[in-house]
Structure formats: structure tokens, C-alpha cells
Amino acid sequence: MIEAPVGFHCPVCVNEARRRRPTQRTQFGAKVGSGRPLVTYAVIIACALVYAVQLIPMYLPGGAALPNITGLFAYAPAYTSEWFPQFEPWRMLTSSLLHSPSSAVHILFNMVALWFIGRVVEPAVGPLRYGLLLLLSALGGSVAVLYLSDPLTPTVGASGAVFGLFGALFVLLRSTGAQTGGLVALVVANLVIGFIPGLNISWQGHLGGLITGVVAALVISKAPRRNRGLWQFVGLAGVGAVLLALTGIGAPLVALPV
Known part of the structure; x- marks a missing residue:
């Protein structure tokens, strides 16, 4: 028996009551109090480890003989073009784990932004979403x-994912009626910096x-409450399908450098 403020309760009855109790969820479908933002931590650790590996050829004696991780996994439009001998579409994702080895500021900004925004967005939507x-x-x-980029210019960085979080946070805040002026100013400022030669x-x-x-x-926040999880994942799958279709359409359009 389990002691209660008034008398004793049967353990089987207590467990059954707990099982039947509805799971509390956030406005966007995540379990309330689901724990630490483990996905955010994992991505930060992964980026830091990859960055350390990127630095080895530059600073470790004899490191020049090791594989150049940056060159192997950075993305340029040529890697998804039919005229380029190396067709390596996975670089579209692997490049997001890389950062410029010559600029610690690059990874520092991205990881700090991921740390602050991820700890807000991940508990709100849940780790899978x-x-x-x-x-x-x-x-x-x-x-x-x-x-939009030069076919042979390699690109690295988690900035695309970080700016995706900026955009997601804006939508989620608007959905809850919170103020977004400061966030908009921050995003605009960082977008403008990207255009400085x-x-x-x-x-x-x-x-x-x-x-x-x-x-x-928008897919996550606007999904109908009934079967919300199903609608959200179908919608996100649709976003992924559109991105893949755009990749298939854009790859043949990459111009051969003259």
C-alpha cells in the first residue's frame, strides 16, 4: 500500500490512475518538461569535434598528410551538377557540420546562437520536430x-540551420503572442552583415x-490539434520533398565555368 494524505492507496490503482492521466503538452505538441535540450547539446558537441579535426592538418606536425576534412565535405553547387566529375550530394548536409578553420569567430557565433535559441525552441517543439x-x-x-552561389565556391557552416532556428523562433513567438521586435532586428542585422564584401x-x-x-x-504551429503529430510530420516531410525537388530542378541549371 502507498501512504497518502488521507489513508492508504492501492499501488495498482495509483499506477492505473497515472497511466490514464493525459500527458501535458506544449502548444506545439511537445511533452511538457521533456528534459534537457539534448539535440542542441549533441549538435554543438558534433560541430566542436569536427572543427577540432579540421584544425589538425593546420597545426599538428605531419598533419598535412592527413585527409582534408574541409575539402572532403564542404558544399559547392558543382558537387550536384551533371558536368562535374564528383557527384556528391551529401555535401549539402555535411557542410553544415563544418566551419572555416581559419576563423574561430565563425563557429563561435553559430554555437552561441544555437545554444541560446536551441534551449528555447527544442523544449517547445520536442526533440524529434x-x-x-x-x-x-x-x-x-x-x-x-x-x-545563388558560384558553382565552384565551397560553403561551410551551420549558419543555415541557425538562421532556420531564427525563423522558427519568430513564428513560434508570434503564435504565442509574444513580442518579436528584438528578434527581427537581430536577424536583419545578421542578414545585412552577410552582404558586406x-x-x-x-x-x-x-x-x-x-x-x-x-x-x-508554420507547419508545426498551424497543424490541426486533432492528430497534430501526424499532420506535423506529414507537413515536414512535404517541406523536405519540396527541397529535394528544388535540388533536382536546380542541379542541371548550374552553369559550367568558362
């Missing part, structure tokens, strides 16, 4: 690079990730 949001935003950034920032990846994050968050 959050992981899909990051994945789609990273892919969306690469799709924009495919259409000489900084070598992929504004294309930023823009593509931002748009994808907004669309994915």
Missing part, C-alpha cells in the same frame, strides 16, 4: 547556395535556412 527543423534548415540553406559570409545559406525555418515552423 526540432531535429527535423535543423535538418531541413541546413538543407534549405544549401538549396539556396545551389541557386570581403567577409566571405554565405548570405545565400542564411537566406535559404531562414525561409525554410519559417515554413517548417
Whole structure:
């Protein structure tokens, strides 16, 4: 028996009552109090480890003989073009785990932004939706690079995924009636910085990730309450299908450098 404020309760009855109790969920379908933002932590750790591997050829004695991770997994539109000898479409995603080895500021900004925004968005939407949001935003950034960047210019960085989180946070805040003025100013400022010549920032990846994050968050926030999870995942799958279709359409359009 389990002692209660008034008398004792049968353990079987208590467990049955707990089982029947509805699971509390957030406005967007995540379990309330689902724990730490483990996906955010995992992505930050993965990016940090990959960055350490990127630095080895530059600073470790004899490191020049090791594989160049940056060169092997960075993305340029040529890698999804029919005229280029290396067809490696997976680079559209692997590039988001890489950062410029010559600039610690690059990875530092992205990881700090991921730390602050991820700890808000992940508990609100749940780890699975959050992981899909990051994945789609990273892919969306690469799709924009495919259409808008030089075919042979490699692009690296988690910025597309981070800007996707910016866009998602805007949509989620608007859905709850919260103020978004400060967030909009921050996003606009960072988008503008990407257009400054000489900084070598992929504004294309930023823009593509931002748009994808907004669309994915709209799918999550506007899904009908009945069968909400099913509608959300079908909608996110649809966003992924559109990105893949855009990749298939854009790849043959990549011009051969003269």
C-alpha cells in the first residue's frame, strides 16, 4: 500500500490512475518538461569535434598528410551538377557540420546562437520536430547556395540551420503572442552583415535556412490539434520533398565555368 494524505492507496490503482492521466503538452505538441535540450547539446558537441579535426592538418606536425576534412565535405553547387566529375550530394548536409578553420569567430557565433535559441525552441517543439527543423534548415540553406552561389565556391557552416532556428523562433513567438521586435532586428542585422564584401559570409545559406525555418515552423504551429503529430510530420516531410525537388530542378541549371 502507498501512504497518502488521507489513508492508504492501492499501488495498482495509483499506477492505473497515472497511466490514464493525459500527458501535458506544449502548444506545439511537445511533452511538457521533456528534459534537457539534448539535440542542441549533441549538435554543438558534433560541430566542436569536427572543427577540432579540421584544425589538425593546420597545426599538428605531419598533419598535412592527413585527409582534408574541409575539402572532403564542404558544399559547392558543382558537387550536384551533371558536368562535374564528383557527384556528391551529401555535401549539402555535411557542410553544415563544418566551419572555416581559419576563423574561430565563425563557429563561435553559430554555437552561441544555437545554444541560446536551441534551449528555447527544442523544449517547445520536442526533440524529434526540432531535429527535423535543423535538418531541413541546413538543407534549405544549401538549396539556396545551389541557386545563388558560384558553382565552384565551397560553403561551410551551420549558419543555415541557425538562421532556420531564427525563423522558427519568430513564428513560434508570434503564435504565442509574444513580442518579436528584438528578434527581427537581430536577424536583419545578421542578414545585412552577410552582404558586406570581403567577409566571405554565405548570405545565400542564411537566406535559404531562414525561409525554410519559417515554413517548417508554420507547419508545426498551424497543424490541426486533432492528430497534430501526424499532420506535423506529414507537413515536414512535404517541406523536405519540396527541397529535394528544388535540388533536382536546380542541379542541371548550374552553369559550367568558362
